[in-house]
Amino acid sequence: xxxxxxxxxxxxxxxxxxxxxxxxxxxxxxxxxxxxxxxxxxxxxxxxxxxxxxxxxxxxxxxxxxxxxxxxxxxxxxxxxxxxxxxxxxxxxxxxxxxxxxxxxxxxxxxxxxxxxxxxxxxxxxxxxxxxxxxxxxxxxxxxxxxxxxxxxxxxxxxxxxxxxxxxxxxxxxxxxxxxxxxxxxxxxxxxxxxxxxxxxxxxxxxxxxxxxxxxxxxxxxxxxxxxxxxxxxxxxxxxxxxxxxxxxxxxxxxxxxxxxxxxxxxxxxxxxxxxxxxxxxxxxxxxxxxxxxxxxxxxxxxxxxxxxxxxx
Amino acid sequence: xxxxxxxxxxxxxxxxxxxxxxxxxxxxxxxxxxxxxxxxxxxxxxxxxxxxxxxxxxxxxxxxxxxxxxxxxxxxxxxxxxxxxxxxxxxxxxxxxxxxxxxxxxxxxxxxxxxxxxxxxxxxxxxxxxxxxxxxxxxxxxxxxxxxxxxxxxxxxxxxxxxxxxxxxxxxxxxxxxxxxxxxxxxxxxxxxxxxxxxxxxxxxxxxxxxxxxxxxxxxxxxxxxxxxxxxxxxxxxxxxxxxxxxxxxxxxxxxxxxxxxxxxxxxxxxxxxxxxxxxxxxxxxxxxxxxxxxxxxxxxxxxxxxxxxxxx
DNA sequence: TATAAACATGAATTCTCTTCATAATTATTA
DNA sequence: TAATAATTATGAAGAGAATTCATGTTTATA
Numbered sequence: 001x002x003x004x005x006x007x008x009x010x011x012x013x014x015x016x017x018x019x020x021x022x023x024x025x026x027x028x029x030x031x032x033x034x035x036x037x038x039x040x041x042x043x044x045x046x047x048x049x050x051x052x053x054x055x056x057x058x059x060x061x062x063x064x065x066x067x068x069x070x071x072x073x074x075x076x077x078x079x080x081x082x083x084x085x086x087x088x089x090x091x092x093x094x095x096x097x098x099x100x101x102x103x104x105x106x107x108x109x110x111x112x113x114x115x116x117x118x119x120x121x122x123x124x125x126x127x128x129x130x131x132x133x134x135x136x137x138x139x140x141x142x143x144x145x146x147x148x149x150x151x152x153x154x155x156x157x158x159x160x161x162x163x164x165x166x167x168x169x170x171x172x173x174x175x176x177x178x179x180x181x182x183x184x185x186x187x188x189x190x191x192x193x194x195x196x197x198x199x200x201x202x203x204x205x206x207x208x209x210x211x212x213x214x215x216x217x218x219x220x221x222x223x224x225x226x227x228x229x230x231x232x233x234x235x236x237x238x239x240x241x242x243x244x245x246x247x248x249x250x251x252x253x254x255x256x257x258x259x260x261x262x263x264x265x266x267x268x269x270x271x272x273x274x275x276x277x278x279x280x281x282x283x284x285x286x287x288x289x290x291x292x293x294x295x296x297x298x299x300x301x302x303x304x305x306x307x308x309x310x311x312x313x
Numbered sequence: 314x315x316x317x318x319x320x321x322x323x324x325x326x327x328x329x330x331x332x333x334x335x336x337x338x339x340x341x342x343x344x345x346x347x348x349x350x351x352x353x354x355x356x357x358x359x360x361x362x363x364x365x366x367x368x369x370x371x372x373x374x375x376x377x378x379x380x381x382x383x384x385x386x387x388x389x390x391x392x393x394x395x396x397x398x399x400x401x402x403x404x405x406x407x408x409x410x411x412x413x414x415x416x417x418x419x420x421x422x423x424x425x426x427x428x429x430x431x432x433x434x435x436x437x438x439x440x441x442x443x444x445x446x447x448x449x450x451x452x453x454x455x456x457x458x459x460x461x462x463x464x465x466x467x468x469x470x471x472x473x474x475x476x477x478x479x480x481x482x483x484x485x486x487x488x489x490x491x492x493x494x495x496x497x498x499x500x501x502x503x504x505x506x507x508x509x510x511x512x513x514x515x516x517x518x519x520x521x522x523x524x525x526x527x528x529x530x531x532x533x534x535x536x537x538x539x540x541x542x543x544x545x546x547x548x549x550x551x552x553x554x555x556x557x558x559x560x561x562x563x564x565x566x567x568x569x570x571x572x573x574x575x576x577x578x579x580x581x582x583x584x585x586x587x588x589x590x591x592x593x594x595x596x597x598x599x600x601x602x603x604x605x606x607x608x609x610x611x612x613x614x615x616x617x618x619x620x621x622x623x624x625x626x
Numbered sequence: 627t628a629t630a631a632a633c634a635t636g637a638a639t640t641c642t643c644t645t646c647a648t649a650a651t652t653a654t655t656a
Numbered sequence: 657t658a659a660t661a662a663t664t665a666t667g668a669a670g671a672g673a674a675t676t677c678a679t680g681t682t683t684a685t686a
Binding site for chain 4: 019020021031032035036039052053057155
């Protein structure tokens with residue numbers, strides 16, 4: 001491969017000049033340099049590029065072929081350089097998000113809607129229920145942001161807090177637990193528990209509430225969608241544990257009741273995990289900012305992540 | 314403009330390698346060279362091209378953008394280089410022909426038919442009746458070959474003889490000149506002469522026969538097509554002067570008669586004019602060879618150009 | 627934790643491109 | 657047509673950039 005960008009630029013300049021000397025001036029090189037350059041090219045391909053000694057400089061077919069190549073290629077390169085500059089400036093980029101927590105889908109759609117308006121040139125994508133480990137996929141560069149309630153200190157990964165949440169038991173208003181101030185692990189031993197179809201290790205209710213006490217529900221059923229879980233609970237097919245932001249609408253309308261898990265309640269924090277190298281990108285920061293304000297009560301943010309510590313940053 | 318072909322090749326190699334070292338090997342440079350190269354690129358665009366320290370090497374979006382650029386551009390360059398080599402090898406080229414002599418159209422179409430089979434990758438084009446000077450257009454590179462009976466010694470232009478021809482007077486079989494052994498200038502003073510619509514200086518009949526004797530035909534009419542001229546003569550609307558190769562068919566079938574102009578006849582030679590720089594190209598030589606054999610009588614070439622001198626070569 | 631693999635870095639070298647000065651060629655003008 | 661101007665070509669020297677070499681640093685794997 002002999003052709004270089006330089007030759008393309010030279011041929012293009014020559015094609016709209018009356019002489020080599022003119023073209024050289026356009027290119028900000030000496031006439032000699034251009035002459036050497038063209039000669040090297042002609043020697044390599046063993047064909048002249050222009051007719052010598054003609055008043056208006058005229059390209060040979062070989063020269064014209066090079067010009068057409070230049071006219072194809074140079075604009076593509078200009079465009080690519082422009083995009084690279086925009087990538088480095090954080091105007092253009094990719095935000096592939098994975099959510100480990102199913103219930104996050106509820107607020108994330110709203111957040112993404114307004115985010116897309118702010119960042120029309122960021123390629124946003126969302127993938128749920130990944131089979132592989134989301135955090136290592138993040139580290140590998142397969143995805144760019146993970147919404148997780150389970151910060152695992154990982155090299156090169158930073159967990160930015162979004163907002164705290166409380167996992168609450170959801171029951172139908174006529175359920176015998178409905179009136180209680182809080183629920184104890186043993187209360188669930190004779191209940192059907194409805195969960196998202198994920199490993200128990202990913203479910204706070206098992207990891208922090210039931211398993212430590214050795215309690216096993218009467219039955220465990222799965223549902224993929226939050227709306228479906230709520231409907232199943234409302235129709236008395238079982239109880240569920242969901243984060244408070246999901247329950248706000250259902251409970252104030254009296255369709256469902258929720259109560260804390262244990263006297264203290266089961267509290268957690270939602271994080272956005274990103275690569276450390278991406279934390280300074282404004283389109284990442286803005287997403288985190290928008291996400292931290294996503295869940296509101298009466299128009300006020302439930303809480304902002306700024307009150308809580310970052311992890312691994 | 315910072316991007317160079319080299320970077321495109323490097324990025325492409327990196328994208329199908331498991332490590333920089335592998336890619337460097339593919340590229341036949343050292344790992345160090347590639348590392349320097351990538352670093353320079355990343356410094357310029359202020360954005361990384363791949364994630365460091367990950368087991369399977371992974372490109373950043375910026376890196377992927379470069380790979381897609383490379384995949385667009387490199388094949389185009391390979392193709393262009395291939396075509397340039399073919400141009401210099403004389404396999405690929407352009408043969409734009411201009412005919413100064415209208416009657417040449419008759420045999421040229423046949424010649425071009427077989428020529429195209431021999432040279433499928435030569436871009437053949439034919440232009441008749443140019444307003445400008447064909448020979449200087451040839452010198453300028455606007456066209457590549459001129460069929461002419463009028464060799465003008467011109468710098469850089471070579472006239473290769475094709476075949477001799479005789480300009481003969483064509484009359485209908487019942488014309489009063491039909492039986493004569495030859496025609497004299499004065500015989501035409503009371504005739505209507507039908508010619509191609511070109512300046513008299515381009516017509517042998519005026520330049521070499523009538524004008525030197527101060528004879529003017531009774532009338533001059535024009536017709537663009539040879540077939541039309543023959544038809545006009547056959548229907549007794551006038552007489553014409555045409556080269557012998559046009560008349561062969563019509564005269565043997567007895568539809569028309571032809572007779573020499575003057576006792577010696579009016580003889581000329583047809584030439585193919587080409588740029589000296591093109592004379593060695595085999596697709597040019599082959600065209601000239603085919604053209605010189607174009608006009609035959611009883612399957613034998615009327616005469617070949619090899620018996621006659623080249624001019625200006 | 628040790629060892630291997632992968633990547634980064636600085637200095638020296640090699641190579642290529644450009645410039646400078648000037649020659650040779652071609653076009654224009656008196 | 658000679659003379660002048662314009663254009664292109666060329667050789668040598670200089671500048672600049674890419675590569676290599678040798679080695680350091682970091683990251684992964686046994």
